[in-house]
Amino acid sequence: MEIIKKMKEANAEDITTYCIPIDFQGKKLGRLRPITVDSLTNNTEIEMITKWRQNNQQFFTTQFNVSVKGTKKWLENAILQSNGRILFMVENEEQIPIGHVGLCEIDDKNKYCLFDNILRGDTNYFKGGMKLACSKLLDWCFRVLDMETIYLQVLSDNSRAINLYKELGFQEIQLMPLMNQIKDGVTIWVPVINQPYYEVKKYLLTMRLSRSIYPK
Numbered sequence: 001m002e003i004i005k006k007m008k009e010a011n012a013e014d015i016t017t018y019c020i021p022i023d024f025q026g027k028k029l030g031r032l033r034p035i036t037v038d039s040l041t042n043n044t045e046i047e048m049i050t051k052w053r054q055n056n057q058q059f060f061t062t063q064f065n066v067s068v069k070g071t072k073k074w075l076e077n078a079i080l081q082s083n084g085r086i087l088f089m090v091e092n093e094e095q096i097p098i099g100h101v102g103l104c105e106i107d108d109k110n111k112y113c114l115f116d117n118i119l120r121g122d123t124n125y126f127k128g129g130m131k132l133a134c135s136k137l138l139d140w141c142f143r144v145l146d147m148e149t150i151y152l153q154v155l156s157d158n159s160r161a162i163n164l165y166k167e168l169g170f171q172e173i174q175l176m177p178l179m180n181q182i183k184d185g186v187t188i189w190v191p192v193i194n195q196p197y198y199e200v201k202k203y204l205l206t207m208r209l210s211r212s213i214y215p216k
């Protein structure tokens with residue numbers, strides 16, 4: 001999508017134009033700043049994103065030895081070079097980053113996408129900021145990207161995230177049993193297929209929010 005491409009190419013001069021404001025009752029509280037090509041030279045930011053992922057591995061379906069080099073490669077290859085993906089830093093009114101929120105599998109034709117990499121990295125600022133950030137991202141998906149349906153997948157024991165998503169209107173639609181596979185030091189939780197006697201310890205919950213039930 002053109003808008004996503006433009007956001008990723010924004011430079012320091014025009015980045016503000018491409019930020020999504022986080023306001024509440026008319027008060028500006030922060031913003032969603034897109035990760036751009038320029039971010040690849042911002043080592044402080046890459047180190048921060050790396051630390052945040054290191055501190056929250058248990059909430060994701062892939063667990064691995066997170067490194068600054070690996071994070072930079074991920075931002076470059078998986079986020080910036082993908083037309084169907086975008087990541088935003090969540091910042092408070094002083095532009096202090098507190099976390100990130102993103103979208104993946106953005107499908108312009110079938111009008112759906114997935115919430116991706118929703119993560120609070122710093123708990124010292126902007127209480128309530130992640131819920132507001134997710135709410136503004138939803139608004140943007142429906143009003144700017146013209147999406148019809150937003151999906152997300154979350155580990156079923158992640159009650160804090162599930163409660164936040166329910167408060168935003170997401171509904172549970174599927175529960176998938178998972179099993180872990182370890183390869184080259186990477187643990188990946190994958191769907192259990194054709195293993196009727198496998199003792200399942202983890203489940204992946206899929207949730208959905210349709211434009212039809214989203215408050216106008």
Ligand SMILES: CC(C)(COP(=O)(O)OP(=O)(O)OC[C@H]1O[C@@H](n2cnc3c(N)ncnc32)[C@H](O)[C@@H]1OP(=O)(O)O)[C@@H](O)C(=O)NCCC(=O)NCCS
Pocket residue numbers: 056059117118119120121126127128129130131132153154155158160161164
């Ligand atoms: C899921 C996650 C992003 C939610 O973040 P969060 O910090 O709970 O969400 P918010 O920023 O909306 O803050 C909520 C807190 O602010 C408080 N709050 C909400 N509005 C507020 C306001 N206007 N004023 C003051 N406090 C407020 C809430 O009571 C809650 O307080 P608590 O932390 O004491 O419970 C976070 O828990 C996280 O990053 N988890 C690890 C990664 C993860 O699980 N990601 C999702 C994978 S699918």
